[in-house]
Amino acid sequence: MDYSSIMQAFSAVLTPSTFMLLAIGVFTGILAGCIPGLTYTMAIMLAFPFTFGMDPISGITLMVGIYIGGLSGGLIASILLGIPGTPSSVTTTFDGFPMTRNGEPGRALGIGILSSSVGTIVGAIALFALGPAIAGIALKFGPWEIFSLVLFALTLIAGLSGQALSKGLVAGCIGLLIATIGYDPTGRLRFDFGMPDLSGGISILPVLIGLFAISQLFKNIEEIRQQTLTLNKEQVRIPLKQVFKDMYVERWNTLRSSGVGVFIGALPAAGAETATFISYDQAKKFAKDKEKYGKGHPGGVVASETSNSALAGGAFIPSITLGIPGDVAQAVMFGVLILHGITPGPGLFQNQPVLVNSIFVSLMIGSIIMLVLQTLLLPILIRIALIPNTILIPSILVISCVGTYALNNRMFDVWCILVFGLLGYALDKMKVPLGPVILGFILGPKAEDELIEALQMNPSFAEFFTRPISLLFLILAAGSIAYALYQQSRAKKKDRSGPEFNQFI
Amino acid sequence: MKTKKSILVSVLLAFSLIVSACGGSSSETSGASASNFPTKQVKLVIPYPPGGGTDVLFRLIASYAEKHLGQTIVPANMGGATATIGSREVKDARADGYTILGTHQVIATAQHTGIVDYGFADFQPVAQVTSTPHLPLVSKKFAEDNNIETLNDFIEYVRANPGTVLWAYTVGSEDHYTIAALLDQAGVDPRSMKYVNYPGTGPQYAALVADQVHGMTGDYASGRGYIEEGNAIALAVVDEERNPYLPDVPTAKEQGIDFAVTVDRGLLAPKGTPIELIEALQEAFDKALADPELQEKIEELGSFARYKPHDEYSDFLTDLDATMGLLADKMKF
Numbered sequence: 001m002d003y004s005s006i007m008q009a010f011s012a013v014l015t016p017s018t019f020m021l022l023a024i025g026v027f028t029g030i031l032a033g034c035i036p037g038l039t040y041t042m043a044i045m046l047a048f049p050f051t052f053g054m055d056p057i058s059g060i061t062l063m064v065g066i067y068i069g070g071l072s073g074g075l076i077a078s079i080l081l082g083i084p085g086t087p088s089s090v091t092t093t094f095d096g097f098p099m100t101r102n103g104e105p106g107r108a109l110g111i112g113i114l115s116s117s118v119g120t121i122v123g124a125i126a127l128f129a130l131g132p133a134i135a136g137i138a139l140k141f142g143p144w145e146i147f148s149l150v151l152f153a154l155t156l157i158a159g160l161s162g163q164a165l166s167k168g169l170v171a172g173c174i175g176l177l178i179a180t181i182g183y184d185p186t187g188r189l190r191f192d193f194g195m196p197d198l199s200g201g202i203s204i205l206p207v208l209i210g211l212f213a214i215s216q217l218f219k220n221i222e223e224i225r226q227q228t229l230t231l232n233k234e235q236v237r238i239p240l241k242q243v244f245k246d247m248y249v250e251r252w253n254t255l256r257s258s259g260v261g262v263f264i265g266a267l268p269a270a271g272a273e274t275a276t277f278i279s280y281d282q283a284k285k286f287a288k289d290k291e292k293y294g295k296g297h298p299g300g301v302v303a304s305e306t307s308n309s310a311l312a313g314g315a316f317i318p319s320i321t322l323g324i325p326g327d328v329a330q331a332v333m334f335g336v337l338i339l340h341g342i343t344p345g346p347g348l349f350q351n352q353p354v355l356v357n358s359i360f361v362s363l364m365i366g367s368i369i370m371l372v373l374q375t376l377l378l379p380i381l382i383r384i385a386l387i388p389n390t391i392l393i394p395s396i397l398v399i400s401c402v403g404t405y406a407l408n409n410r411m412f413d414v415w416c417i418l419v420f421g422l423l424g425y426a427l428d429k430m431k432v433p434l435g436p437v438i439l440g441f442i443l444g445p446k447a448e449d450e451l452i453e454a455l456q457m458n459p460s461f462a463e464f465f466t467r468p469i470s471l472l473f474l475i476l477a478a479g480s481i482a483y484a485l486y487q488q489s490r491a492k493k494k495d496r497s498g499p500e501f502n503q504f505i
Numbered sequence: 506m507k508t509k510k511s512i513l514v515s516v517l518l519a520f521s522l523i524v525s526a527c528g529g530s531s532s533e534t535s536g537a538s539a540s541n542f543p544t545k546q547v548k549l550v551i552p553y554p555p556g557g558g559t560d561v562l563f564r565l566i567a568s569y570a571e572k573h574l575g576q577t578i579v580p581a582n583m584g585g586a587t588a589t590i591g592s593r594e595v596k597d598a599r600a601d602g603y604t605i606l607g608t609h610q611v612i613a614t615a616q617h618t619g620i621v622d623y624g625f626a627d628f629q630p631v632a633q634v635t636s637t638p639h640l641p642l643v644s645k646k647f648a649e650d651n652n653i654e655t656l657n658d659f660i661e662y663v664r665a666n667p668g669t670v671l672w673a674y675t676v677g678s679e680d681h682y683t684i685a686a687l688l689d690q691a692g693v694d695p696r697s698m699k700y701v702n703y704p705g706t707g708p709q710y711a712a713l714v715a716d717q718v719h720g721m722t723g724d725y726a727s728g729r730g731y732i733e734e735g736n737a738i739a740l741a742v743v744d745e746e747r748n749p750y751l752p753d754v755p756t757a758k759e760q761g762i763d764f765a766v767t768v769d770r771g772l773l774a775p776k777g778t779p780i781e782l783i784e785a786l787q788e789a790f791d792k793a794l795a796d797p798e799l800q801e802k803i804e805e806l807g808s809f810a811r812y813k814p815h816d817e818y819s820d821f822l823t824d825l826d827a828t829m830g831l832l833a834d835k836m837k838f
Contacts, residue, residue: 139714142717182585183586183587187587187618187619187676199590324707324708339561339802452702
């Protein structure tokens with residue numbers, strides 16, 4: 001191992017100007033992440049032109065800062081408002097928001113922030129120590145394996161449906177259906193109803209904001225008469241002891257969720273959201289007190305936030321070792337390098353050891369900055385939960401609309417959030433869970449892309465069963481369905497008084 | 506109940522305000538006269554999501570051109586549906602010179618593969634800005650197993666083993682046309698390979714490196730790392746001249762295949778945009794591309810600054826459209 005290049009990377013990142021850039025990046029990322037409608041991808045795009053005049057290490061450091069800040073920042077709105085700040089923090093709302101309602105916003109935020117930092121560090125270490133090995137495994141994931149993995153992730157709908165399995169399935173199918181709008185992977189147009197705007201399909205952001213933010217705002221209007229949360233001084237502070245205790249109790253959950261985040265992050269096609277849903281589901285399955293999940297269990301926040309932050313380290317693995325950026329954010333970050341004449345690719349590690357190590361170093365230092373910044377900001381942030389709805393609702397609405405418009409620069413997306421807001425509100429009234437809708441919507445197109453690639457390579461379905469990794473995921477998928485059915489029949493026997501439903505999922 | 510209602514009203518009011526605020530900016534344009542054009546910022550629609558080759562190139566060029574234009578050029582990404590969301594937006598925009606599109610052959614490939622029913626003829630060309638030569642690439646393993654070193658070796662292999670080669674492409678995109686035209690020119694039916702559709706070039710490289718496909722159509726900027734490492738073998742440069750950065754790779758013409766269509770990026774305005782406005786825009790891009798500093802930056806991105814004024818660009822597009830039309834049936838894989 002080449003320690004001199006690691007030391008050089010440390011000294012490069014710790015020069016005052018680069019360190020400041022990293023801190024600014026983390027702060028910008030946190031802001032972008034915590035505002036529903038703005039994402040770290042957008043923040044990275046906005047910062048892109050600023051890197052033209054910087055040296056490559058400063059440029060990439062700024063980007064890394066925004067990236068990890070943004071991955072973590074989503075937790076703030078998720079926990080305090082029940083509105084996911086970013087698509088990868090949907091699962092944080094499941095337990096984070098109930099904790100706020102139970103009068104424990106400080107504890108939930110503390111756990112979330114600490115989990116994010118731990119996740120980022122685990123991700124960075126995995127990138128550094130296991131990068132090439134994980135990349136080798138990730139390359140073995142062809143379309144067959146990814147399709148089966150996504151199929152397995154889709155079966156998690158069952159786990160997200162609480163006791164109302166059939167409603168969960170309906171919700172999942174609604175998500176899948178919405179995702180079929182627009183051109184299919186072979187260039188045929190589906191369900192556009194003659195509207196050119198629909199030909200590109202519906203982007204994730206309008207669906208997410210509509211379903212979660214707008215419908216939540218409608219619900220808040222109903223409850224406007226109820227006094228907004230009042231917190232005493234004790235609840236506003238982070239109960240440090242409690243948070244560390246929670247993290248200790250959830251240590252295996254932390255490790256498992258980080259692992260899931262790193263690995264899924266390293267698969268170029270699988271996506272951040274898949275990781276958080278799988279981690280959440282695993283945490284719930286392994287927990288002794290499953291029934292508390294969805295009602296404010298610290299483990300839910302831990303699973304979601306460690307996995308979406310560990311993802312950062314994972315996502316760099318294919319970019320650095322193979323030169324294949326897995327998502328838009330990674331593509332832009334590597335655009336910074338290309339503009340400086342550095343080609344991402346398998347040779348990057350040998351040719352630019354200091355640069356590669358500076359990514360690792362800035363992930364580590366960035367995660368500490370993130371911890372400090374968010375802890376310092378907490379007393380201010382937590383007051384968001386105390387803002388009266390009369391002010392809060394219109395403000396969030398405006399920000400969400402502007403963010404959604406900025407996504408594709410067209411009004412169509414803004415109308416979409418209204419439509420999906422009404423849909424989300426109606427589904428909620430019918431006690432149909434919203435989690436499965438978003439899961440179906442995100443995973444449907446991935447499954448279809450991979451299925452078509454696989455069948456274009458070999459028109460036989462047999463290959464899905466003959467490839468060992470693919471078969472493994474198919475078995476897991478079958479097991480996941482069987483488990484859900486078993487759980488449901490047992491719950492029915494236990495409680496004949498009708499299914500209990502949890503409104504936050 | 507009263508507060509509830511007033512909130513509802515305020516929310517709806519807020520929503521309608523935002524809607525009108527966002528919508529207003531595009532509709533308030535007045536008929537500008539040519540003499541003082543442009544009097545406000547010009548919107549450059551990029552029909553791809555941020556971060557791709559097209560996006561980076563146009564953002565870079567726009568940042569130089571706006572100095573000569575005297576007004577800011579605001580890049581707006583409108584990705585999706587084989588770049589037709591963005592192109593349709595510009596096609597239907599007001600022909601006042603304040604909305605232009607940065608694009609390439611995808612306009613014609615999308616039309617000829619049946620994705621949309623409009624093409625280059627429905628736009629007013631402004632100028633061509635860059636050319637990017639395509640590089641047909643095959644994986645190291647495939648090349649070694651079958652002794653493939655040149656484009657001709659590869660074409661003979663396809664001819665001898667129809668239906669066995671797996672080629673990565675993106676349906677309706679510019680690489681779709683290049684590989685089809687290349688094989689057609691060499692006398693091989695483009696449909697004698699098996700094509701695997703990917704959502705973009707990134708996933709294509711992943712599949713190539715992992716040996717899930719045998720080949721793909723890349724370019725120098727995105728493929729440099731793989732070519733230098735030997736994981737991908739460049740069969741030819743699809744251009745009139747060799748690429749100075751890849752002096753050892755011969756052109757397709759040198760290998761006896763008379764085909765040299767590059768990916769030519771240029772600017773289009775809505776049909777009916779007054780010619781004085783087109784010339785004002787064209788001049789700004791002409792001056793920008795004459796700057797050696799910009800030329801160098803474009804080359805670092807694997808492309809070449811090749812400026813064509815609107816009339817030349819227009820003729821060029823008409824010809825391209827005609828040749829592509831002839832090949833349309835064979836492109837339906």
